[in-house]
Amino acid sequence: MLLLALLACGQLQEIPPSPAAPAAPGGLTYANAGQPFLLTYCTGCHAQTLSGDRRRGAPVGLDLDSVAGLRSNLGRVRARTVDAGDMPPGGGPTDAELARFAAWLDAGAPGVEASFPPVLAPDPALVQGYTTVSRVQQYGEQILLSRQIDGPQTDFREGIFAEERYEAREGSLFFLGSTRYNAEGGVEAALAFVSGLAIAGPAAAADVQTVEREDGATEAWSPVAEAGEPLDPRGLDPLAALTLFEEEGGARLGWYVSSTVGLVGGFLEQSDGGAVRWLRLSSSAGDTPDALFPLHDGDLWVERTLLEGAP
Amino acid sequence: MLAFFLLLLACGEAPVAPVAEVAEMDTGDAPARLEASLLLARRSLDLRGRRPTLDELDAVEADPAALDALTAAYLDDPALPQQMAWLWNDSLHTAIWPSTYTRFGAWTPEQWSAVGQEPLQIIAAVIAEDRPFTEVVTEGRTQSNASLRALYGLSGEGEGWTWTDYPDGRPMAGLLSTNVMWLRVTADAVNYNRARANALARTLLCADFLDRPGSFSFDIDPSSLSRVERAVALEPVCLSCHAALDPLASLFGGFAERSDSQPLPGYLRYSARSADWFAARQPPAYFGVPVADLHEASVLIAADPRFARCAARRFAEGLLGEPLDDLYLLDGFTEAFLAADLVVRPYLAALVEHPAYTTPEPRLLRSEQVGSALSAFLGLEASLTEGLGPLTWSVDHRVLSGGTDDDTVTTRAPNLGLGPALVMEWSARAAAGPALSADLARAPVDRVLFTVEGADVESPAEATVRAQLSRWMRALTSQPVDAEGDSIDGLYALYLRGATPLSGYTLALQATLRHPAVMVY
Numbered sequence: 001m002l003l004l005a006l007l008a009c010g011q012l013q014e015i016p017p018s019p020a021a022p023a024a025p026g027g028l029t030y031a032n033a034g035q036p037f038l039l040t041y042c043t044g045c046h047a048q049t050l051s052g053d054r055r056r057g058a059p060v061g062l063d064l065d066s067v068a069g070l071r072s073n074l075g076r077v078r079a080r081t082v083d084a085g086d087m088p089p090g091g092g093p094t095d096a097e098l099a100r101f102a103a104w105l106d107a108g109a110p111g112v113e114a115s116f117p118p119v120l121a122p123d124p125a126l127v128q129g130y131t132t133v134s135r136v137q138q139y140g141e142q143i144l145l146s147r148q149i150d151g152p153q154t155d156f157r158e159g160i161f162a163e164e165r166y167e168a169r170e171g172s173l174f175f176l177g178s179t180r181y182n183a184e185g186g187v188e189a190a191l192a193f194v195s196g197l198a199i200a201g202p203a204a205a206a207d208v209q210t211v212e213r214e215d216g217a218t219e220a221w222s223p224v225a226e227a228g229e230p231l232d233p234r235g236l237d238p239l240a241a242l243t244l245f246e247e248e249g250g251a252r253l254g255w256y257v258s259s260t261v262g263l264v265g266g267f268l269e270q271s272d273g274g275a276v277r278w279l280r281l282s283s284s285a286g287d288t289p290d291a292l293f294p295l296h297d298g299d300l301w302v303e304r305t306l307l308e309g310a311p
Numbered sequence: 312m313l314a315f316f317l318l319l320l321a322c323g324e325a326p327v328a329p330v331a332e333v334a335e336m337d338t339g340d341a342p343a344r345l346e347a348s349l350l351l352a353r354r355s356l357d358l359r360g361r362r363p364t365l366d367e368l369d370a371v372e373a374d375p376a377a378l379d380a381l382t383a384a385y386l387d388d389p390a391l392p393q394q395m396a397w398l399w400n401d402s403l404h405t406a407i408w409p410s411t412y413t414r415f416g417a418w419t420p421e422q423w424s425a426v427g428q429e430p431l432q433i434i435a436a437v438i439a440e441d442r443p444f445t446e447v448v449t450e451g452r453t454q455s456n457a458s459l460r461a462l463y464g465l466s467g468e469g470e471g472w473t474w475t476d477y478p479d480g481r482p483m484a485g486l487l488s489t490n491v492m493w494l495r496v497t498a499d500a501v502n503y504n505r506a507r508a509n510a511l512a513r514t515l516l517c518a519d520f521l522d523r524p525g526s527f528s529f530d531i532d533p534s535s536l537s538r539v540e541r542a543v544a545l546e547p548v549c550l551s552c553h554a555a556l557d558p559l560a561s562l563f564g565g566f567a568e569r570s571d572s573q574p575l576p577g578y579l580r581y582s583a584r585s586a587d588w589f590a591a592r593q594p595p596a597y598f599g600v601p602v603a604d605l606h607e608a609s610v611l612i613a614a615d616p617r618f619a620r621c622a623a624r625r626f627a628e629g630l631l632g633e634p635l636d637d638l639y640l641l642d643g644f645t646e647a648f649l650a651a652d653l654v655v656r657p658y659l660a661a662l663v664e665h666p667a668y669t670t671p672e673p674r675l676l677r678s679e680q681v682g683s684a685l686s687a688f689l690g691l692e693a694s695l696t697e698g699l700g701p702l703t704w705s706v707d708h709r710v711l712s713g714g715t716d717d718d719t720v721t722t723r724a725p726n727l728g729l730g731p732a733l734v735m736e737w738s739a740r741a742a743a744g745p746a747l748s749a750d751l752a753r754a755p756v757d758r759v760l761f762t763v764e765g766a767d768v769e770s771p772a773e774a775t776v777r778a779q780l781s782r783w784m785r786a787l788t789s790q791p792v793d794a795e796g797d798s799i800d801g802l803y804a805l806y807l808r809g810a811t812p813l814s815g816y817t818l819a820l821q822a823t824l825r826h827p828a829v830m831v832y
Contacts, residue, residue, distance in 0.1 A: 027639065027642055032616070032620070032642050032645060035616050036518075036616055036617045039598045039599075039615060039616075039617060040516075040518045040555075040598075040617070041551070043555070043598050043599030043600075044554035044555030044596075044598055044599055045550065045554045045599070047598075047599030049600050049601055050596070050599055050601070054558075054594065054601075056554045057547075065599055065600075088550075088551035089548050089551050090547065090548035090549065090550070090551030091523065091551065092524070092551050092552070093523075094524060096638065100638060
């Protein structure tokens with residue numbers, strides 16, 4: 001059944017039949033040739049996430065944990081790794097691995113930047129200060145929900161910020177509510193649902209959901225807004241105006257709109273109703289690697305967006 | 312291979328003449344492809360652990376296009392996840408290993424089997440649930456059955472394998488958090504869990520630190536541990552490996568070290584304090600990315616392109632029956648796995664279509680395939696120690712049949728040798744008689760061996776007996792059999808040597824089970 005379904009969806013891929021087909025480096029990419037080599041032999045020292053003694057003497061700034069970092073040091077890497085063969089210093093790569101890596105380098109190190117996320121440990125310097133805009137990546141049944149992390153980081157002790165609360169439950173993602181705080185820490189506006197609004201996953205399949213708020217009122221919600229519709233009349237999230245629709249990875253990003261009271265929360269829509277399994281956090285500036293969190297039933301998290309004020 | 316068949320046939324009791332030759336290699340440009348019925352058998356054995364039924368063979372012989380629908384059904388077979396888990400045991404080596412491990416006294420067969428199966432059952436469950444394969448390392452629970460729960464003190468209900476939580480707060484990383492993984496690959500006071508780190512790299516990333524061919528001089532006294540540790544922290548030639556290996560090793564500090572005196576509960580308990588001590592000594596990191604614990608590392612493993620590539624390789628090597636050395640071919644397999652969103656079944660669907668899989672060169676059945684295929688054919692239930700169970704679970708039987716014991720023998724024998732012939736001799740003697748008697752005790756409609764009408768009467772007609780013998784031969788070899796041909800002549804002659812029809816059938820079935828073609832596919 002699964003096979004037939006996948007065939008119908010065109011997801012099955014025929015494997016190239018010729019074992020030696022791409023003898024030219026055209027088939028070599030960062031994902032299949034560059035990154036595996038770099039992870040195996042280089043990033044133990046040459047990583048932007050390492051500092052001090054943990055770099056084992058690797059020059060500061062010579063980081064090979066991104067394709068951009070590799071490209072900016074391409075000649076140097078080739079000279080030391082392939083030509084001189086003195087890096088890594090104790091050897092390691094087989095002749096076949098070196099030849100493949102060299103071919104990839106000589107082709108200009110093609111390939112797109114691949115996400116290799118550091119997990120956000122409970123380190124305040126990393127986890128504070130989430131702000132918008134969102135994006136979604138579809139990965140089979142996984143939905144990667146992205147919230148970009150813009151610097152500078154803040155602990156929100158001063159300033160006005162909004163807080164959104166979410167829950168993963170039964171393979172779906174639920175928006176539980178949102179609160180806008182003033183500079184004194186008081187609540188300016190708030191919204192809370194009894195069991196949440198399904199915004200991704202199988203439970204979000206309905207065109208319109210009727211949800212109960214904690215104050216007893218009920219609201220009817222639609223998955224996405226049409227372009228040009230008024231955004232966030234409650235004023236909870238001024239950043240709602242930044243993005244309406246985007247296409248990425250075949251999934252649609254939009255805003256969830258209440259047909260009875262107007263838009264309250266902005267979020268993400270995915271195309272196939274698959275289960276939500278991952279939360280991804282990423283940086284709009286590109287200087288903070290993605291962080292990928294597996295989602296399990298009952299997982300809760302809160303996102304805070306600084307609206308006014310400096311950290 | 313064929314010459315060996317003929318040698319066996321000339322020397323043994325088996326009836327002469329192999330039933331059919333496997334297709335000859337096509338010498339033209341197009342890669343030779345196994346004929347449809349034999350390809351069906353290969354897929355059936357690989358995907359569900361038993362040979363195709365005679366009805367399935369009939370369907371494909373009547374219309375080779377039926378192969379596609381039957382393959383799709385095999386891909387949905389509930390036995391598939393366990394078959395794939397067995398493939399992974401070739402790198403994890405946990406399934407049989409506990410039976411050789413007597414450090415904690417004698418466990419019952421059910422207990423040692425459960426201990427060794429834990430990580431394989433996580434793999435099987437992820438495959439069965441059609442989840443991305445990355446979840447074998449990101450899953451927050453483990454799998455347990457009643458035996459394992461009793462031994463480990465886990466909660467849960469039922470006899471079968473189900474998802475279970477570890478109660479000790481260990482960082483969960485799917486199979487990487489199971490007890491047996493780090494009982495199997497243990498640590499001592501001097502290696503600081505490096506062996507465990509390398510087991511992770513070798514098994515899940517196909518990046519074995521010990522495979523690195525670099526050479527260097529070691530200009531210190533290796534008997535001085537402090538000097539060794541200083542060298543691996545400072546010497547550039549050491550850092551080539553240790554810069555990544557040592558921070559990875561720090562992830563395993565919470566699992567018990569080797570001890571000659573610590574009782575089982577101490578071995579099984581995850582120690583947060585010990586984990587902290589190792590982490591303080593060497594901050595844990597995953598190939599340059601600092602992490603707090605194994606759970607965080609598991610997310611990175613899932614995102615690591617080497618994991619998908621390595622998993623694609625493991626499945627491919629398991630089904631191709633040989634090492635996959637062509638990196639460009641591996642590129643293609645990896646892309647297919649990624650295109651399947653790392654869900655195993657659709658990847659397997661692509662894999663079993665590939666010319667490298669459909670090549671006519673025969674393969675030797677794996678020991679667990681022999682067990683499951685014979686059990687299915689004979690209608691014999693197998694326990695861990697009874698019936699045909701030893702084919703799967705006995706160290707001796709496994710090694711004799713070319714398999715592994717997960718301890719000292721960790722590589723499969725690629726070629727048919729005397730060992731598999733001995734195992735089939737044992738199987739024939741152990742199972743043929745009981746299986747036939749058990750089958751006669753069944754209602755006619757439920758029989759799996761006496762399937763030709765009139766074959767079970769007191770004096771069956773020759774044509775009836777020949778028809779029955781032909782069906783057995785065909786079912787066990789998946790090849791066409793002529794009821795009037797030489798092979799059945801030989802079997803019928805054996806049948807006539809029996810004092811009764813049942814003893815005659817037993818002789819003939821034993822000879823059929825000994826046929827070398829039963830062991831290849």
